[in-house]
Amino acid sequence: MANNQLHVTLNNGVEMPAIGLGVYQSAPEETTEAVVAALQTGYRHIDTAAAYFNEREVGEGIMKSGVDRAEIFVETKIWISDYGYDETLHGFEKSARKLGVDQIDLLLLHQPLGSDFEKTIAAYKALETLLTDGRVRAIGVSNQTPAELDELISRTEILPAVNQIQVHPYYSQPEWRAANVRHGILTQSWSPIGGSYTYGGFDKNPFEEPVITALAAKYGKTPAQVILRWHLEHGFSAIPKSVKPHRIAENFDVFDFTLTTDEVASVDALDTGVRGGPDPDSLTLESHGVPIPE
Numbered sequence: 001m002a003n004n005q006l007h008v009t010l011n012n013g014v015e016m017p018a019i020g021l022g023v024y025q026s027a028p029e030e031t032t033e034a035v036v037a038a039l040q041t042g043y044r045h046i047d048t049a050a051a052y053f054n055e056r057e058v059g060e061g062i063m064k065s066g067v068d069r070a071e072i073f074v075e076t077k078i079w080i081s082d083y084g085y086d087e088t089l090h091g092f093e094k095s096a097r098k099l100g101v102d103q104i105d106l107l108l109l110h111q112p113l114g115s116d117f118e119k120t121i122a123a124y125k126a127l128e129t130l131l132t133d134g135r136v137r138a139i140g141v142s143n144q145t146p147a148e149l150d151e152l153i154s155r156t157e158i159l160p161a162v163n164q165i166q167v168h169p170y171y172s173q174p175e176w177r178a179a180n181v182r183h184g185i186l187t188q189s190w191s192p193i194g195g196s197y198t199y200g201g202f203d204k205n206p207f208e209e210p211v212i213t214a215l216a217a218k219y220g221k222t223p224a225q226v227i228l229r230w231h232l233e234h235g236f237s238a239i240p241k242s243v244k245p246h247r248i249a250e251n252f253d254v255f256d257f258t259l260t261t262d263e264v265a266s267v268d269a270l271d272t273g274v275r276g277g278p279d280p281d282s283l284t285l286e287s288h289g290v291p292i293p294e
């Protein structure tokens with residue numbers, strides 16, 4: 001299955017498998033086996049973050065899987081408590097050490113720090129240094145509003161390759177996606193199958209949505225597979241999370257069917273404009289600046 005998966009090309013030419021395993025809220029004791037299951041299923045892309053507190057277990061899973069490190073696209077994120085130029089360089093060292101890798105394939109700033117954007121800029125400049133020094137293969141951001149993206153780009157040298165944002169059928173963020181497209185930045189969808197509906201904000205389950213269940217019946221696929229295919233038709237990367245091997249396999253079995261343009265539009269029309277969870281710009285160092293251990 002590994003051979004027919006789709007890849008996306010980042011704006012610096014680096015190739016990334018479009019579907020990766022997300023590990024937010026994967027308990028450390030479940031993360032290693034989830035990573036092993038994903039890599040043995042054929043995934044070659046894992047998305048973690050310093051603030052998920054499971055980078056070490058991701059590294060263990062990579063080692064235990066038997067898959068060559070060079071075949072795996074490892075993505076992680078610097079948390080806001082490590083923003084600032086020197087702090088972010090150190091944040092990279094902490095993540096690389098825990099992951100057991102010399103080089104990280106894609107390193108993101110996890111959040112804009114709206115209350116101290118100067119620190120966000122300084123952190124991004126550290127990512128630029130890491131890229132120039134070959135310690136990372138690509139750099140990017142997450143949860144950046146169109147205005148923040150404009151400001152960051154105007155004040156730094158290297159275009160982010162990725163903006164990882166919440167995108168699923170009930171909250172598909174057309175304005176943010178358009179801003180990413182305008183700059184040539186890839187949209188990577190977090191909570192791609194609607195996991196964020198459990199964070200609060202709206203009370204619908206996309207797996208029970210008639211538009212999606214009808215497409216699932218038509219193609220002999222599950223609702224999760226239809227939704228993941230919708231991300232792929234848009235050209236996004238998506239990083240569904242599961243710790244259950246059968247769901248990990250299900251979420252990767254999306255490369256043998258396509259949706260028509262009209263079907264993609266019918267899923268687009270489900271957007272409610274209601275986000276799951278807090279507004280990323282509301283996070284501050286005081287409220288969310290949990291330290292990242294060595």
Ligand SMILES: NC(=O)c1ccc[n+]([C@@H]2O[C@H](COP(=O)([O-])OP(=O)(O)OC[C@H]3O[C@@H](n4cnc5c(N)ncnc54)[C@H](OP(=O)(O)O)[C@@H]3O)[C@@H](O)[C@H]2O)c1
Binds near residue numbers: 024224239242
């Ligand atoms: N940048 C950010 O700020 C940010 C924020 C949130 C998430 N993320 C990233 O995005 C990834 C995915 O987001 P997410 O975890 O919020 O949501 P998600 O991937 O949309 O959904 C995950 C939830 O769906 C369940 N699930 C997975 N596959 C399923 C299937 N085939 N059928 C039914 N249920 C299924 C999972 O439970 P089980 O594990 O029990 O299967 C989990 O409860 C994260 O892991 C993280 O890497 C980034």
